[in-house]
Amino acid sequence: xxxxxxxxxxxxxxxxxxxxxxxxxxxxxxxxxxxxxxxxxxxxxxxxxxxxxxxxxxxxxxxxxxxxxxxxxxxxxxxxxxxxxxxxxxxxxxxxxxxxxxxxxxxxxxxxx
Amino acid sequence: xxxxxxxxxxxxxxxxxxxxxxxxxxxxxxxxxxxxxxxxxxxxxxxxxxxxxxxxxxxxxxxxxxxxxxxxxxxxxxxxxxxxxxxxxxxxxxxxxxxxxxxxxxxxxxxxxxxxxxxxxxxxxxx
Numbered sequence: 001x002x003x004x005x006x007x008x009x010x011x012x013x014x015x016x017x018x019x020x021x022x023x024x025x026x027x028x029x030x031x032x033x034x035x036x037x038x039x040x041x042x043x044x045x046x047x048x049x050x051x052x053x054x055x056x057x058x059x060x061x062x063x064x065x066x067x068x069x070x071x072x073x074x075x076x077x078x079x080x081x082x083x084x085x086x087x088x089x090x091x092x093x094x095x096x097x098x099x100x101x102x103x104x105x106x107x108x109x110x111x112x113x
Numbered sequence: 114x115x116x117x118x119x120x121x122x123x124x125x126x127x128x129x130x131x132x133x134x135x136x137x138x139x140x141x142x143x144x145x146x147x148x149x150x151x152x153x154x155x156x157x158x159x160x161x162x163x164x165x166x167x168x169x170x171x172x173x174x175x176x177x178x179x180x181x182x183x184x185x186x187x188x189x190x191x192x193x194x195x196x197x198x199x200x201x202x203x204x205x206x207x208x209x210x211x212x213x214x215x216x217x218x219x220x221x222x223x224x225x226x227x228x229x230x231x232x233x234x235x236x237x238x239x240x
Contacts, residue, residue, distance in 0.1 A: 034219045040226040049209055049230035050160070061228065093160060097225050101175040104160040 002026050002096050006105035012113040019081040021108045023094035028074045029057075031098070038098035041070055041079045044107075045090045053092075054079065086112065115140035117210045117231035124237050131197040131236060135210030143168045143188035148213040148224055151184060151195045153206040154233070161206075165213055165224075166193055173224075200238045207233040 003026040013019040029038045037057035042050035052061045054070040057077055067082040081088055091107040121133035135149065142149065148165035155161060164174035166184045174182050178197070186193040197204060211230040215222050 049233055052228040055226040102162040107158045
């Protein structure tokens with residue numbers, strides 16, 4: 001199985017500041033034939049299901065605010081929120097779709113400092 | 114806009130079989146391009162992919178659960194189903210149904226991200 005490891009577990013950030021969340025995979029998620037990274041990011045607010053934010057490591061889903069951006073390649077990926085808003089408080093998960101079984105990171109809890 | 118809704122028992126006894134239903138509305142469950150998926154969220158956050166099925170009945174299962182899991186589909190009823198045998202307390206979780214997208218890249222079909230998700234149904238395994 002591909003193991004996904006996120007850091008930190010919890011991240012306190014002040015409103016308006018940048019938040020940087022990390023995700024590392026146990027093997028490369030980059031397909032050399034199409035040059036795409038098979039990684040998605042989700043946001044989960046309390047009592048709600050996960051919501052897709054980003055796919056192909058850096059493509060924002062429709063309707064996702066521009067302050068969310070994804071980057072990275074191979075085994076190391078980052079989700080950045082450029083200016084934290086109160087509604088961004090949530091747990092964020094990365095997920096690989098390079099191989100079966102699909103696996104998720106353990107999540108990073110984003111809090112207001 | 115496709116919507117998914119899980120239903121099933123909230124409490125089940127150890128060794129019994131868990132049966133859950135996911136009802137799909139706002140779109141066709143019988144069109145290609147998707148795999149209909151079950152994912153569970155174990156206490157303490159962890160998300161675990163259980164498996165999926167497409168409209169033709171083709172399935173993929175997580176090897177860690179494969180011996181106990183069956184996913185089936187009824188396209189006429191616009192529903193797909195999860196059966197998990199011989200449950201234990203370790204199967205206590207929130208169970209989500211979701212849709213796995215298929216996308217074509219360089220003429221190759223790839224199973225990809227999950228969107229949208231149902232609200233989830235909490236299942237407790239306890240005697």
